[in-house]
Amino acid sequence: MAYKTKKLESWQWAKEIRYRHYQKLQGARENGIPIFTGSGHAPWSIISGIGDFAALCGEPWSASVGYFPELAQECSEAMEAKGWGRDVCGYLKQYVGSMLIDKGPWGPFPRPDYIFQSVDCDLESSWYNMVAQHLDIPLFYTEILHDGHPRTPKDATVQYLADHYARAVEWLQEVTGKEYNDQALLDAMTLTWESRKLWSEICEMQKAVPAPLDMKSMYTLYLPAEIEPHNPEVVDFYKSLRDEVRHRVDKNIAAVGNERCRVLHDDIPPWHALHLFRLMEEYGVVVSASAYVFGLSGVWEEGEDGVYRAQVTPPKINYPPRTREEALWLQAWMDISVVRPMTNVQSAISVWRSLIRDWNCQGAIFHINRGCILTSYGVMQGRKALKDDGVTTMIYESSHVDKREWNETEVRDRIEAFMESLGLKPL
Amino acid sequence: MIEAFQDIINGRHDYARSWKERTGGKVAGCFCTYVPEEMLAAAGVLPVRVLGSLRPQELAEAHIPTMYCPYSRDCLAEGLSGTYDYLDGVVMAKACMHLQQAYECWVLDVPTGYYHFITMPWILEDPESRAYFLSELLDFKETLEAWTGVPLTDEALDRGIDLYNSHRRLMHRLYELRRPDPPLVSGTEAAAIVLSSMLCDKAEHNELLAAAIERAPGRPDPPNPAPRLMIAGGENYDLELPLLVESLGANVVIEEQCMGSRYFWNEVSEEGDRLGAIADRYLTRPPCPTKTNQQPRYQHILDLVRDYGVQGVLLVQQKFCSPHAVDIPDLTRFLADHGIPSYFFELDVTLARGQLRTRTEAFLETLDLELV
Numbered sequence: 190m191a192y193k194t195k196k197l198e199s200w201q202w203a204k205e206i207r208y209r210h211y212q213k214l215q216g217a218r219e220n221g222i223p224i225f226t227g228s229g230h231a232p233w234s235i236i237s238g239i240g241d242f243a244a245l246c247g248e249p250w251s252a253s254v255g256y257f258p259e260l261a262q263e264c265s266e267a268m269e270a271k272g273w274g275r276d277v278c279g280y281l282k283q284y285v286g287s288m289l290i291d292k293g294p295w296g297p298f299p300r301p302d303y304i305f306q307s308v309d310c311d312l313e314s315s316w317y318n319m320v321a322q323h324l325d326i327p328l329f330y331t332e333i334l335h336d337g338h339p340r341t342p343k344d345a346t347v348q349y350l351a352d353h354y355a356r357a358v359e360w361l362q363e364v365t366g367k368e369y370n371d372q373a374l375l376d377a378m379t380l381t382w383e384s385r386k387l388w389s390e391i392c393e394m395q396k397a398v399p400a401p402l403d404m405k406s407m408y409t410l411y412l413p414a415e416i417e418p419h420n421p422e423v424v425d426f427y428k429s430l431r432d433e434v435r436h437r438v439d440k441n442i443a444a445v446g447n448e449r450c451r452v453l454h455d456d457i458p459p460w461h462a463l464h465l466f467r468l469m470e471e472y473g474v475v476v477s478a479s480a481y482v483f484g485l486s487g488v489w490e491e492g493e494d495g496v497y498r499a500q501v502t503p504p505k506i507n508y509p510p511r512t513r514e515e516a517l518w519l520q521a522w523m524d525i526s527v528v529r530p531m532t533n534v535q536s537a538i539s540v541w542r543s544l545i546r547d548w549n550c551q552g553a554i555f556h557i558n559r560g561c562i563l564t565s566y567g568v569m570q571g572r573k574a575l576k577d578d579g580v581t582t583m584i585y586e587s588s589h590v591d592k593r594e595w596n597e598t599e600v601r602d603r604i605e606a607f608m609e610s611l612g613l614k615p616l
Numbered sequence: 617m618i619e620a621f622q623d624i625i626n627g628r629h630d631y632a633r634s635w636k637e638r639t640g641g642k643v644a645g646c647f648c649t650y651v652p653e654e655m656l657a658a659a660g661v662l663p664v665r666v667l668g669s670l671r672p673q674e675l676a677e678a679h680i681p682t683m684y685c686p687y688s689r690d691c692l693a694e695g696l697s698g699t700y701d702y703l704d705g706v707v708m709a710k711a712c713m714h715l716q717q718a719y720e721c722w723v724l725d726v727p728t729g730y731y732h733f734i735t736m737p738w739i740l741e742d743p744e745s746r747a748y749f750l751s752e753l754l755d756f757k758e759t760l761e762a763w764t765g766v767p768l769t770d771e772a773l774d775r776g777i778d779l780y781n782s783h784r785r786l787m788h789r790l791y792e793l794r795r796p797d798p799p800l801v802s803g804t805e806a807a808a809i810v811l812s813s814m815l816c817d818k819a820e821h822n823e824l825l826a827a828a829i830e831r832a833p834g835r836p837d838p839p840n841p842a843p844r845l846m847i848a849g850g851e852n853y854d855l856e857l858p859l860l861v862e863s864l865g866a867n868v869v870i871e872e873q874c875m876g877s878r879y880f881w882n883e884v885s886e887e888g889d890r891l892g893a894i895a896d897r898y899l900t901r902p903p904c905p906t907k908t909n910q911q912p913r914y915q916h917i918l919d920l921v922r923d924y925g926v927q928g929v930l931l932v933q934q935k936f937c938s939p940h941a942v943d944i945p946d947l948t949r950f951l952a953d954h955g956i957p958s959y960f961f962e963l964d965v966t967l968a969r970g971q972l973r974t975r976t977e978a979f980l981e982t983l984d985l986e987l988v
């Protein structure tokens with residue numbers, strides 16, 4: 190059976206937001222706007238309290254570098270010349286390499302003024318230590334602790350981060366010389382929650398058969414909530430996207446017209462080889478779920494019943510937040526929730542089980558990403574759990590950014606074998 | 617000089633089993649040197665460091681991707697194979713994500729009874745870090761009490777602290793014997809002594825250690841004069857490494873590794889709140905490279921270089937070990953900036969002896985030239 194398909198209208202808007210984000214970043218120095226850097230999901234809303242700023246978001250910047258193979262190669266080589274080789278995170282190499290050679294995809298490397306970083310992986314502090322040392326700029330660390338608790342973080346872990354954020358507010362005032370505006374923080378925080386909640390709602394609609402979105406598109410659509418969740422335009426964008434996706438679900442409009450099988454894919458894909466998703470479509474396979482894509486820009490609850498579901502209201506505090514403390518607590522809770530399935534094997538397994546069951550997937554593909562320890566965390570154990578459940582699974586190894594790790598023939602062979610085990614032939 | 621220590625290492629599983637039989641106590645496997653072992657000892661538990669087999673294995677393949685360090689996979693494999701079936705519990709202090717994953721897979725697939733995860737922050741010096749880590753130690757204390765039935769009163773904690781502090785003081789006395797030129801204790805001997813201390817009852821180890829320290833000055837077979845090296849970097853519990861390096865005409869006089877000086881370097885203060893003092897000890901010990909601020913560690917390395925008369929540094933890293941892989945290029949430059957030559961060697965489950973020999977010989981030659 191072939192489903193109706195239709196081009197996604199919101200697609201262009203997502204690309205425009207991304208374009209404007211980078212345009213602002215590249216022009217920030219000229220326009221007297223301070224540039225902050227930190228990882229993709231750094232707590233940008235907190236910075237809003239000092240006024241306008243541009244964000245150089247670590248991983249998205251590296252991913253953008255990765256789209257330009259020659260530049261990516263140059264960055265890797267600059268790092269390797271300094272001794273940082275195979276075992277160093279791919280994103281770190283692209284970002285720091287881009288800083289070292291002072292080149293980015295759209296011009297020179299946009300030199301940040303400040304670093305505000307929530308460490309959530311062994312390598313993130315080294316990453317931003319390198320930046321701080323090279324550029325001699327102020328740095329503030331917070332940390333998203335992995336507390337070993339599956340499903341929900343310990344209250345103390347959330348409070349720890351919130352306490353750091355409270356001190357970050359003091360630091361922001363000190364280094365920028367600007368007065369902190371609590372109302373701006375509360376507004377930004379409310380917008381952040383809204384963007385992320387909307388993204389989760391959109392991801393939940395992926396349960397529908399046929400899936401309204403394909404994963405390749407979702408890789409672009411999740412980005413605004415990661416890099417500018419506090420931007421009112423981003424909230425408007427996600428409202429519009431949600432309405433469009435709902436319409437697609439109501440009208441049975443598919444992302445892939447010949448959908449006949451659904452699989453999940455985790456974690457980060459090799460950005461330079463997204464054509465592998467098109468290859469699967471030739472078999473009528475749509476990648477409809479991903480813990481990474483859903484989680485990174487959403488707000489989720491791992492229910493006691495094992496169901497992964499969009500979090501409707503924040504736990505434990507008033508919403509919208511009314512005080513600085515509440516806003517910072519909310520930011521802390523979101524930050525920890527985002528990385529939980531990537532830093533806790535039991536959580537990861539529970540989320541993958543829910544994605545298979547509740548998002549109607551028949552198989553699972555896992556990317557062993559040699560370029561990132563965080564997103565490869567728990568992947569083998571997760572695959573084992575799904576296999577034990579009788580789910581057909583496949584793994585392939587490469588790197589999200591380093592093309593030299595890519596073996597097209599091998600991955601194609603694996604996909605073909607996987608399709609065969611799902612009982613599928615090319616259409 | 618080290619037979620007794622080597623026997624403990626080689627017979628570590630039999631040792632732990634017989635310790636259990638003898639004492640009726642419980643044994644806990646520890647996954648990282650940030651586990652506050654004095655608390656386990658205070659509860660009458662024998663803490664033993666979980667180690668791999670140093671033999672190629674495939675058991676962990678279905679659980680941990682091959683891009684994670686061989687040490688972490690080797691540890692899990694030993695759990696999966698049943699080698700550690702005598703453990704009554706396992707305790708993790710959040711270290712690197714490699715070892716964290718090994719621990720989490722262990723929890724899922726190696727039935728051990730008691731599991732406890734202590735969240736050790738990456739940021740060590742902030743006031744929030746101390747409060748958080750202290751709350752983690754309180755949690756640990758509670759679950760430990762429930763598991764063992766032993767109340768961890770201040771007196772009990774003091775017993776654990778005294779035992780461990782005595783051990784740390786003895787280790788420092790031993791390490792003093794590495795400072796003369798030539799040293800009175802070889803690097804291989806010191807490595808065996810530290811490693812064995814992670815695998816047996818500290819009271820027994822203290823006795824053996826005190827006797828070894830007594831004997832060392834008059835020993836008939838002290839190390840010969842040779843270039844003085846430090847080993848710095850990631851995990852190593854293969855004694856072949858210092859043995860081979862020393863057989864090529866060097867003395868390993870100090871190491872900056874978790875299975876080395878980082879394990880015992882500082883003491884728990886005997887003053888003030890007991891858990892607070894334990895927290896401070898772990899927050900201020902020489903940090904590992906996963907921590908956000910490496911300046912204290914680099915300063916510590918420089919101090920060691922000065923105090924032990926180090927002439928060159930062997931930097932080691934387990935294959936795929938990301939924290940050390942990021943650190944080593946910086947550390948190499950730092951050492952070079954301070955006029956200290958170094959060379960690098962990558963470790964795998966089994967030691968690449970040929971490569972290590974060639975690298976070491978080449979390094980020692982350049983070192984000779986520099987010394988001339």
Ligand code: SF4
Binds near residue numbers: 248311562
């Ligand atoms: S390994 Fe992954 S999570 Fe860690 S710094 Fe690199 S990209 Fe970020």
Ligand code: SF4
Binds near residue numbers: 714937938
């Ligand atoms: S060797 Fe490196 S990666 Fe392995 S456990 Fe130690 S610090 Fe972690």
